[in-house]
Amino acid sequence: MTQKKSPKNEGSFKDKFHETLDTLKKNEKIEDLYSYASSNTADTIAFVAMVLGILIVWFNPFYGGLIIGVVTGLYFTEELAKPFYSLEGFIEEQGMIRSLVLGGLLLSFFFFLPGVFIGAFIAVVIKQLLMPDKRKKEEDDEE
Secondary structure (H helix, E strand, C coil): CCCCCCHHHHHHHHHHHHHHHHHHHHCHHHHHHHHHHHHCHHHHHHHHHHHHHHHHHHHCHHHHHHHHHHHHHHHCHHHHHHHHHCHHHHHHHHCHHHHHHHHHHHHHHHHHCHHHHHHHHHHHHHHHHHCCHHHHHHHHHHC
16 A cells, blocks of 8 residues: 655656756856855855845844944945045035935935944944054145
C-alpha cells in the first residue's frame, strides 16, 4: 500500500540543484559580479545595506530610514555638510524665498522620515570628526 520512493527520484532534486549551482558558477555575469563585489567590498556592503534599509523601511520606517540615512551620509558627507559651512552664502545664492521653501520641504521630510535625517546626521558628524583634513585642505588651497 505504501509506495517506495525510488533512489532515482530522491537524487533527482539534489542533482538538479547541483547542476543549477554549477551553471551559475560558470555564468560569466555572475563571475563578473563576484569579482566586482570582492574588489569593491565597501561599495558592496553599502549597496546591501541600502537594499536592506529599503526593505526594512516598509515594516519599520524609523530603522529602515536610519540605515538609508547612514549609507547616504557616508557617501555624500561633503555635499550634505557644504551648505551648513556657508549657510549665509547659500541663502544669498538661492534667495530668501527659495531657501525658506527648501527649509519647509526638509522639515516635512524630517517629520515623515526622521530616521533618514538622524542617520545621515550621525554619519556626517562622525565622518567629519574622523576625517576633517579634506575640508581644511580645500580651504587652504583656496587662499
